[in-house]
Amino acid sequence: MNIPLNDLNAKASVKGLAIWQLGFRPFFFCASLYAVVTMLLWLGIRHGLHFPGLNYYGINLWHAHEMVFGYGLAVIAGFLLTAIKNWTGVPTASHRHLKMLVLLWLLGRVVAFVPAVPNLVIAVVDVLFGVVLTFYVAHPLVKVGNKRNYKMIVLVALFFTMNLMTHVMLLSQQPLYAMQMTGTALFLMLLLIGVMAGRVFPMFSQNGVTEHYKAKSYPWVEKLWPPVMIAFVVTINWFRLTEWGTWLLLALSLVSFGLHAARLMGWYNHQIWQKPLVWVLHVAYGFLVLGFAATAVSVFKPFGYFLALHLFTVGCLAMVTLGMMARVSFGHTGRNLHQPPQVLFWSFSLLVASTVIRVLFPAFKLMSYQAVIDLSGGLWVLAFGLFFIRYTGIWLKPRVDGQPG
Template sequence: MKNILLRWFPEKTKVHAHQWFFLAACAYAVLMVPLAMLARHGYGPEVLATSTSHAFEMLFGFALALIAGYLLGPMPAQRLALFMISWLLARVMGLVDSASWLTLVSNAVFVTLLAWHLLPRLWVAKKWRNRTLVPLLGLICAITIAIILMNQLDYRWLHRYLLDESVQLFALLMLFIGGRMLAPAVAGEFYRQGMELEARVQPHIEAGLIVTVSTAFVLAPVATPVSGILLIMSGILAAIRMFRWQLWHCLARPDLICLGLGYSWLAVGLVLLGWVKLTGSDYFSTAVHAITVGALGTLAANVMVRVTLLHVKQYPSRIPQLVVMTGIMSIAALTRMGADFSAYREILLATAAVAWSTSFLLVLFVLLDCLANTPFRKSVRQQTLTKDRT
């Protein structure tokens, strides 16, 4: 077995993390929500019948795979295989028993590997705004372990609290990464049109977003209404930042419009979440799904396709599937949120699940097509032959 692994994954062979993790995350996204729907009616994995297990797998299974694929970059195939095996084992164990020690250990191994590899690299950044990724990712990794541990110790209230509040951390990560992706892309489109975009990263607004969301997270257990006000402020700041990018000049670039729609969902979701916290409303789930389905779903689909296409030297603006998958994801978000207000709740939930999976199925087709244009096995064999000859 070891010789087989060495033959297929020679020590010096490097693979881009997104080639593996985006495929895995996309396939998992296609299956996860329908399985949760089936579990609610007694036909799927029993553990997914609870809202907490479903939420955990969406955030700390699906979203963490996206983070790994986006941030890890190229690395030796053998090392990347350790990341992938630990992630897969954590997902399988989570579907079997979310409160088992094997679930805790497998998730802990994955997030520890992720933190060990990413945090030292990110800490070398000179600006404090860039360095905030270090405590943010570190906290997300630590909370992953804490949530499972609280479930094992039967501290249900704390388990649910950590899971609910972690949504803000992922929202902040999307605000940061989404802004860093959109700003230069929009500026490049302006340049091609003979114009100049003055408002790019917008460091003052970005700093305001970091401060407001971070403070809202810290104050949530002791001053929930204040936390809500801060989240509303962060949503307004995100909307202002979005407006200053002037995406109406980029109508010829559907890929940028789709990314902008995902960022807009993020602004709306933060305002809704802040309003729920401020007023004590019962529609917490509605606000959360604006972030997790509307923002995370839309941004994830577009980022996976964009990064993969650019890697194989194709232009995302020429892929019509982007508009289709983004539109379907918006349907998923609207129907999931609308289910909380409708007498036809189960029908809308089923529609949202089908739309979510359909959108990511389209993403999966694009990723597989790009993978088919990247002869990985051939390149690995060539590197092996070269090593043997030398």
């Protein structure tokens, strides 16, 4: 379902390229392309590729950092800059302001590849994007006093803070703490997914199927899951390896599993399997639920932590963001959401396969670990590559209905 625009009756005068009209266009373009590029780089690193930034980040932290603050934050930027315009009626960054934001994001990605750049410069360049993005998210919300969505300002500011602290820890020669900061940002993104899922997944599910149905919501679940999730985020990142933290994590994981499973079952209807734009969101949220189960298992079997990590990242974060980019891009360019591109089925299915292989194959030792990474990563590249090729024209061209945006 397309979110209505306040200026829906105003005819657009855009001709030619429209990529700088609204935030989702350049940021979804960049995020989906970067999903391909960064995975290819990661696979190359696993086979011996080296570049200057690895001396600063380290191999594993660079991978985690770019998936969170490179890919993930770009999708969030595109989504919020689009949604906030609808929430407030106030224009968000466009044209030269949007170009500046995208340039700051891009500089943060490429600076690590420039030889002889001091570590401090890498850090400063990378955190600038978060600072400016926080301003552009906050300005329209504060201007109209949209207090209901002030939590979005807090979350974006927290992403910036976690990135800043990641670099502070790296500059202080504390790579383990740097990884914890990045991990905290990752789980805050899952918290944001939980918030947005409660707002839009029931509506998307109800309106996206052939026969309308009523998705169920349980008030006690909606009140309980956010504080439990916040406690989970803190515990898994900062106290997981302590004796008391281990048992607290077990309890929080089991409670989270139950709460989020109840949400998912309430939204479910058998018709969703007919609509890729709907089932992708349910499958992604299902991987979140399984991630909590795997985290509980990790208390007794440590390898479960890495299974959970990829259920949360490849299965939930990547799949939700891919599904939302597909929906928002199609709807906000005036297209019929009931007739989405057929390639989406294959993109979504390839990402499901990437997740299953990345999680189950190491658990059952079905092939070598490097072969698992290569196969899962290759499927990821195909999933995002097909999506990028099909959607590039959608992002570049004006709305098909002649409206602005």
